[in-house]
Amino acid sequence: MLKGADEAAVEQENSASQHGEMTSWDINDIKLPQDVRQIDWFQEWPDSYVKHIYSSEDKNAQRHHSSWAMRNTNNHNSRILKKSCLGVVVCGNDCSTSDGRKIYLRPAICDKARQKQQRKCCPNCNGPLKLLSCRGHGGYPVTNFWRHEGQFIFFQSKGAHDHPRPETKLEAEARRSIHKAHTAFSASSIRLKRIQEIESLTGAMPMPEALPLLLSKPDAYMIPANFRGHLSKSSQEPTLSSCSGQLLYPRAAGEDEGSGEALTWSRSPSLGRIPSAERLCSGPAVPCTAPSHQHCAHFSTQRVLPVTKGGHVSFRPNTGPLGDGSCGEKSLLTYSSSCLSLPPYPAPQSGPCSRVSGAQPHHQLLAPLRGSEGDMSEGGAQVGLNYCHNDMVFNLYPLR
DNA sequence: AATTGCGGGCGCG
DNA sequence: CGCGCCCGCAATT
Numbered sequence: 132m133l134k135g136a137d138e139a140a141v142e143q144e145n146s147a148s149q150h151g152e153m154t155s156w157d158i159n160d161i162k163l164p165q166d167v168r169q170i171d172w173f174q175e176w177p178d179s180y181v182k183h184i185y186s187s188e189d190k191n192a193q194r195h196h197s198s199w200a201m202r203n204t205n206n207h208n209s210r211i212l213k214k215s216c217l218g219v220v221v222c223g224n225d226c227s228t229s230d231g232r233k234i235y236l237r238p239a240i241c242d243k244a245r246q247k248q249q250r251k252c253c254p255n256c257n258g259p260l261k262l263l264s265c266r267g268h269g270g271y272p273v274t275n276f277w278r279h280e281g282q283f284i285f286f287q288s289k290g291a292h293d294h295p296r297p298e299t300k301l302e303a304e305a306r307r308s309i310h311k312a313h314t315a316f317s318a319s320s321i322r323l324k325r326i327q328e329i330e331s332l333t334g335a336m337p338m339p340e341a342l343p344l345l346l347s348k349p350d351a352y353m354i355p356a357n358f359r360g361h362l363s364k365s366s367q368e369p370t371l372s373s374c375s376g377q378l379l380y381p382r383a384a385g386e387d388e389g390s391g392e393a394l395t396w397s398r399s400p401s402l403g404r405i406p407s408a409e410r411l412c413s414g415p416a417v418p419c420t421a422p423s424h425q426h427c428a429h430f431s432t433q434r435v436l437p438v439t440k441g442g443h444v445s446f447r448p449n450t451g452p453l454g455d456g457s458c459g460e461k462s463l464l465t466y467s468s469s470c471l472s473l474p475p476y477p478a479p480q481s482g483p484c485s486r487v488s489g490a491q492p493h494h495q496l497l498a499p500l501r502g503s504e505g506d507m508s509e510g511g512a513q514v515g516l517n518y519c520h521n522d523m524v525f526n527l528y529p530l531r
Numbered sequence: 532a533a534t535t536g537c538g539g540g541c542g543c544g
Numbered sequence: 545c546g547c548g549c550c551c552g553c554a555a556t557t
Contacts, residue, residue: 195535203536204548212536215548241533242550271548300534 156182158211158276158287167283174286176296177275183286192284195277198299199292200238204274215272216265216290219297220248224258237297238262254306267293 156163164184171183173191175198185192195201201214220236227233234255239245249260265272268290276287298306 203534205536205538205540205550206547207538209537239533240535244533274547 156285158182158278158285163278163280163283163285165281170283175299177286177288178273179288179291181288185284185286187279187282187284189284192277192286195275196300197275198296199273199275200240200297201275202240210278212277214275214277216267216274216292217245217272218263218265219294220260221263221295222253222256222258223261224253224256226253226256226258228255233295235295235297236260237300237303254310263294265290265292265294267291 167184169184170186170189173185173189173196174181174183175191175196177183177197177199187193195212195214197214200217200219202217204213204215206213217238217240220234220238222234225233234253236248236254239248245262249262251260252258253260267273271290273288273290273292276285276289278285297303
């Protein structure tokens with residue numbers, strides 16, 4: 132990443148966790164700070180040498196998620212989980228999609244799957260794929276460290292990614308399922324004719340895989356973060372942002388919410404493109420790049436914890452839909468589904484984002500998409516989520 | 532079929 | 545000793 136931006140990024144990120152008190156801890160310290168007053172909102176794209184303190188209730192933190200493709204690394208230390216970056220898979224021909232975007236696929240985490248992946252072809256031009264390794268940490272991959280300590284999860288990142296962002300996990304999954312759907316479709320006897328018909332009607336027809344995915348422009352990871360942040364925090368990256376909001380405190384919601392938060396995001400090092408599935412759920416594909424979307428963005432990078440006398444953090448599991456550690460997923464899903472089941476609105480501002488933000492102070496209150504796969508039994512929500520999924524699968528072409 | 536975490540083991544500086 | 549990395553295993557998803 133760029134130097135200047137980098138430094139700003141570091142500064143800003145640090146301020147997220149530091150804010151006066153703890154700047155000084157290192158993941159390897161024997162004792163980590165106990166008097167944490169501010170915990171951070173989950174960061175999907177941690178970059179540079181940043182540290183974050185998450186709530187131990189934060190699902191994404193619990194799962195050690197990242198939108199970077201991080202694989203487990205054995206550091207022979209069971210107390211500190213270490214992961215290293217796999218980089219990004221690009222097109223060997225350096226092709227661009229019709230709208231000028233580059234191919235930035237998410238490297239498979241599993242070695243075997245990754246090897247298989249590299250034998251596949253570019254979804255856009257059918258050329259060879261190439262794995263762009265991460266060398267952002269002294270020539271070696273960026274490393275992330277996770278450590279659970281009491282009611283917090285400490286995160287530390289070492290190195291600055293020297294490559295574009297890959298698809299998020301959800302994007303990759305969405306692409307896979309779309310691909311699957313497509314191949315299934317292709318398998319039917321009618322299909323060839325159909326496709327040809329469609330092609331002749333629409334002119335050039337992109338590979339189905341090319342749709343969701345790679346909407347990254349060459350400079351994609353330079354787009355203002357608030358934009359991305361907003362979107363991913365809202366509808367699309369439920370997996371990553373999902374339950375983070377459960378510990379939301381009124382104060383954080385009220386104060387950190389507004390312009391200040393937006394500012395925080397805009398200065399955030401998180402730069403990137405917009406998760407595709409998000410687009411799929413929130414409206415017509417392209418609009419995500421619409422500037423107006425930025426207004427939807429207001430995410431807090433951190434949460435201010437009510438600290439009781441003695442510096443003890445009262446971790447009252449928030450009331451409301453987010454309640455207990457179980458994440459109040461059902462309720463969340465209600466929001467999620469209301470978001471996801473919305474018909475694609477042409478007007479971004481009135482789309483799922485604002486609707487959701489209207490219902491809840493933070494987009495992170497949204498439930499994980501995965502909820503639709505598993506722990507979901509509420510009919511309504513299920514329907515909503517399925518709707519979304521179907522929407523994704525079947526409305527893709529129209530979107531183009 | 533992939534992801535995730537764990538841990539043994541090896542080589543390097 | 546720290547680090548990067550390979551490998552296989554097991555539990556989940």
